[in-house]
Amino acid sequence: MLTGILAGLGAGALWGLVFVAPRMVAGFAGLDLTAGRFLVYGLVSVAVLAASWRRARKPTGSQALAALGLSVLGFTGYYWVLVLAIRDAGTEMPALIVGTIPIWVMLLGKPRGLRWAALLPGLLLTAAGLALMAQAPATTPGAHHLRGLALALVAMTSWTAFALLNAAWLRRHPAVSATDWAHWLGVATGAGGLLLALGLGTPLPQLAAQPGWPLFVLVVLAIGVGSSWLATILWNLASQRLSTSLCGQLIVSETLFALLYSFLWDHRWPTLAQGVAAALFTAGILASIKAHR
Secondary structure (H helix, E strand, O other): OHHHHHHHHHHHHHHHHHHHHHHHOOOOOHHHHHHHHHHHHHHHHHHHHHHOOOOOOOOOHHHHHHHHHHHHHHOHHHHHHHHHHHHHHOOHHHHHHHOOHHHHHHHHOOOOOOOHHHHHHHHHHHHHHHHHHOOOOOOOOOOOHHHHHHHHHHHHHHHHHHHHHHHHHHHHOOOOOHHHHHHHHHHHHHHHHHHHHHHHOOOHHHHHOOOOHHHHHHHHHHHHHHHHHHHHHHHHHHHHHOOHHHHHHHOHHHHHHHHHHHHHHHOOOOOHHHHHHHHHHHHHHHHHHHHHO
């Protein structure tokens, strides 16, 4: 259990980098950063599989289709819908809607032998933290506000489904290691990133001509290798060793680390509301771990 918890927290720490990465390369489009991240994830996965092709486990046709479907739910499709939601409704409300994912995963992934009363403290603490985070000043919504909120709900549903289905798939296939499954997902996600880059991304010569190109490449490599490849391995390991409801609570660590990185980047301390929200999130994680012992 301890290994699973540490793996889940490690995945959250790496996912948190994605929230500060766009600020580090603000002159580049978010879609280009996303496509680059997923392309790097796919290339690393292909390279690792190619290097160990003779001894590596090969996916069956149904397993390859499962990887493709889950890569859309948890990576390319999820993020693209979220980008559209933010465009139409601003940042705060879509972020708050997506921030409820840990609660839904906890509710829908509760083990049969665990009482609802045991989950209640963690759920309430997480919900209170989200309520405090929602007090931040809102940006002006776009012209299609309601459509943006609907898209945010789709994004939230997509990643919730990914978390539940991914954990269920790993439990049904114990012979497939967390690393192998991360690589299969990576190949499928890389294909989606390539389609995004070719269909909607900025042409490579135009990207390379922009100021800050070397930093953009470094950031893409960091979030492609760390926040995608390594984070997926760690998340799959946590999903194999922990119940889905506890994994859902550990997703909150992504928000905690994203706040930490943002404060470090801004060279500032959190506001009182942000500090209290972070404390509530931490308490919610600890309460959930205690409930699942």
